[in-house]
Amino acid sequence: MAASLTGLLKPWTPRVLLVRWSRYNPYYLEPEPRKEVYHIPETELTPEQKEERELKSVRPIKAATNSVTSSVFNDPVLSKFVNMMMKDGDKIIAKGIITQTLENMKRKQVEKYHKAPEGKKAEIECNPYAIFHQALENCKPVIGLASIQKGGKFYQVPIPLTDNRRRFLAMKWMITECRDNKHRRTLMYEKLSQELLAAFSKEGNVVKRKHELHKMAESNRAYAHYRWW
């Protein structure tokens, strides 16, 4: 440990630094992007926070990646979705598609809102972020299937899924659905906004796929005891 530590803390740093690698030396600390932390005045710091600040003044800190912002509009779920949609590292295009999608959804909903009679206005959800999160919730499967080998044959066994896996499956299905099942001339943001609005009201192909997975898991209930974890 001493060798790797002192190796990186030389007074002369080489031209090519390990900035973007995730394999940083554990000596490096994480950056703190949130603004509130820096606005606490000196007097109100707890002893732990004071200690942490002193540590940060002597230790080197990792470089922050591009996706980290101190903006109030930062949404981790949305960032994950953008990363999943990205192809060949082109985040600008992926982020552009997502912003166009949000705008499109908001436009449709706000138009409906302004044309609706007074009684129906409260039911129309205009916030594209709320629609996105709710749609993703509606697409998340509760139970998944795993292929387990027993006695030479493979059985589809129902297993519980972690939160991360569920979120990943929902996003993956949404993106593949929008890439595959659209007309050649429909743009991605248009199709994505249609799918998200449909998923928000629990219709559409993605929630159908979730229901089919649930049905498969239900039908394979008998093999549940093949799971050993």
Added chain:
Amino acid sequence: FLHYSLSIALPPLSYLVAQVRPLHGSGCGQQQEAVGMEMRPETFSIFRTQENDPDCQSEQHQGQYYTVPPSHFHTVFPHGLPPRYQQQVKTFNEGCVMVRQPALELISHLKRADYSKPTLRYLLYGVKGSGKTMSLCHTVHYCSTQGWLVLHIPDAHLWVKNCKELLPSSYHASRFDQPIQASNWLRNFRTTNENFLSKIKLRQRYVWTKRESTEEGQPLGELVDMGVSRVKSSSDVVGAVLKELRLQAGGTEGGFRLAVAVDGVNGLWGRTTLKKEDKSPVAPEELTLVHNLRKMINNDWCGGAVIATLSQTGSLYAPSSAYLPQELLGEEGFDSMDPFIPVPVSLYSEKEFESCYLYYLDRHWLQHPHSQTEEGKKELIFLSNRNPSVLERLCAFL
């Protein structure tokens, strides 16, 4: 002592807006909003004004939004508005324009100009997205409500690029016609100025082919209809229309005032991206439409005004940081436009930004929960630098 007296002399804003102001004979203060798409209760709001007539708007209304009556929308603006603004009108179910200082300045010049002298040329310039086209549209709305004949060219750059059909002109050997663009423009011109088409009579006989001609004394409407139906000669029809209007604008009998509103006027000088059949570039003066429009912009006629906007967005071979008249018009353009009255269009002031922010909140456009807080507002100011179009694009997905 002076400061003290000034401070008590200013009444609160609410009092000013709610007051009936019988300054003009037309009774501007008593006008009610047209019962259009929505009946709004007459509550006071800091960002809206009930004064929907551009004639009666003054500095006190600066920063406030006025509603263009829905009946006017399709007649006055069939083609002049920016595309994102058109989408916004469709979404919000109403068309609201902010009253800003450049437009007010232009309108006050138009009110006080002498129309027996040669035409004054006004040029709106500013950085990208600062609101030049919207100020132009505001002025066009004013001219329309005052009964002027409005010649609105939505974007002069559309005539110097992306033209699929270039026909050699029948009238002049070395010029080129653009039938699609000309007929589209004539169709929109017909929608804008319906009432003038029957009143203006032609003063000259125009021969189109061996069998077709338009006689003297016929109404202008016939000429325009002919241009729309006979697409091949539509560019020449445009030239004829412009010539007739130029001759008759300052006339004492049955005289009308002519407003020539050109967006992206720097496209008329400079270069085009069009090519002849032998792949040599086409100069703008070799296009019939551009040639005739340049004659219109000259100040050798009287009885109207020329209001122009510079635009870098659609321009060809111009750097993206250029926004001043000298840079965008070039030498030739500047010499033709000189002398002109420059009207700078700046970014939103703090009051205008507040107004815009409150308008978006009112229309339920800012939906992100954080965008409705102070922190979010500060972030919006930082990210957009109070640039109107950048702010609009930011608020679109927030």
